[in-house]
Amino acid sequence: MSEKPQAPRGTYDVLPDDDAGRRAVEAAARSILGGSGYRRIETPIFEHTELFARGVGASTDIVQKEMYTFKDAGDRSLTLRPEGTAPVMRAYHEHGMKKDPQPVKLWYLGPYFRQEKPQAGRFRQFWQVGIEAIGSDEPAVDAEAIVLLHALITELGVTGVRLRLGSLGTPETRADYRDKLVAHLRANESQLSEEVRARIDLNPLRAFDADHPGTREVMKTAPLLIDHLSAEDAEHFAEVRARLDAAEIGYEIDPTLVRGIDYYTRTLFEFTSDALGAQSGVGGGGRYDGLAEALGFPATPGIGWAAGIERLLLAGEHRPGVGGSGSVCDLYVAGTGVAAFTLAAEARRAGLNVQLELAGRSRKGQLKQADRSGARYVAILTDDEGTILKDMDGGEQEAIETEAVVARVLRGRHI
Known part of the structure; x- marks a missing residue:
């Protein structure tokens, strides 16, 4: 009798x-x-293999070891998607989303596939929820992405949460730093693992992820990319941190943080949970301003993250009643400064659905975008006129203290 399937x-x-x-x-x-x-x-669920080889990076573990790749009847190489960002960037350009108001903000939830060692909360077929914000390089977009993942993790009751934050700089910054790191690895090559030695020229940053004792000892004295950021990179990173501080999101700067995908630039982050043990990652992501060009499209900035559904459920006190179906925008905050970010964070903590101005539009453009989003109220933060709150239903607007905006919108929502 044959074995049961x-x-x-x-x-x-x-x-x-x-x-x-x-x-x-x-x-x-x-x-x-x-x-x-x-x-x-x-x-x-499957794409042309080239999309991932070019986007994720030919030197990564994902492309070299983990992808499920096959030939179809037409002898075309196809791959079950191992991650979501490259397909979304393809769709953004293929369907002309660059003509839409920027950034284009998208979210997804579905199955992904990688041939890696199965363990608690880590499978070869796994589900992820993720976002991509494409078309803006503003640090406010980075900060909002992190805040939204924090909000999702918090809503699901994930315990023991820590946020690791870093910056990879631009490709130009990283190229200069890479030479310094390669020199350090070459000088200590005899202590490195065979795998790291084979990748010194191909992907030296991955040495920071190694478990090999000798490699870890070498990396203790390795130069750190965060110490070699350009002035623009450092300013961008500081702006992201200022907004996280305004939103009262705690974080720890990790100069050794790397991720197993080549397309990341500048802001990089990962949420972990002590409830998951050694494999503690819950979700993370970063900015990928060079991805579109790697795929053959015009340069297009973007940032995104993904969180594992199985890991969220393992680490969380998931409650069937959480969340809701409404996606109405209660408040549109016009402005990308720290004050605007602080107001948005306060409004979200009060239970309001909030959208932030993320593209540096004029006041007229901001009001037009607020109208597109279906916002009930718009808070316009200005340097000389204070804060103006506009009721988009009736058209009335009033000067108001910024600290009073949330209470006013909550009151108006129930009228």
Whole structure:
């Protein structure tokens, strides 16, 4: 008698008892992300292999070891998607989204595939929820992305959360630093693992992720990229941190933070949870201003993140009632300064759905974008006129103290 069929190793069945927790994640994502102006997108489960080889990076573990790649009947090489950013960037350009108001803010939820060693909360078929904000290089976009992942993690009751934050600088900055790091690795080559030695010229930054004792000892004295940022890179990183401080999001700067994908630039971040043990990552991401060009498209800035559904459920006190279906915008904050970011953070803590101006538009352009987003109120923060609150339903506007905006919008929402 033949052996009874079982699910392939590294995959799993979502059973009826699992449904409530997964629906809670989706509902929370729809409420938090939709309420912040992100629209849902779905890309194909398989793509042309070249998309990932060019976008993710030919030297990465994902491309070299982990992708599920196959030939179709037409002898074309296809790959089950291992990550979501490159497909979304493809869709952005393929469907002319650069003509839309920027940044284009998108979120997604679905299955992804990597041939890696299965362990607790890590599977070969896994589900992720993620966002991409494409078309703006403003530090406010970076900070909002981080705040939204923090809000989702908090809503799902994930415990023992820590935020690691770093900067990879621009490709030009990284190229100068790379020469210094390669020289350090070459000088200590005999102590490195065989894998790291083989990658010194191909991907030296990955040495910071090594578990090999000798390699870890060498990396203790390695030069750090964060100490070699250009003035523009450092200013961008400082602006991101200022907005996180305004939103009261705690973080620790980790100069050794790297991720296993080549397209990242400047802001890089990862949320971890003590509840998950050694494999503590819950979600993370970063800015990828060079990705579009690597794929053959015009230069297009962007930032995004992804969080593992299975890991969110393992680390969280998931509650079936969390989240909601509404994506109405209660308040549009016109401005990208720290004061605007502080107001947006306060309004979100009060339970309002908030969108921020993220493209540096004129006041007229900001009001037009607020109208597009369906905002009930717009708070216009100015240097000389203070804060003006406009009711988009009735057209009335009033000068108001910034500290009073949230209470006024909450009162108006129930009228």
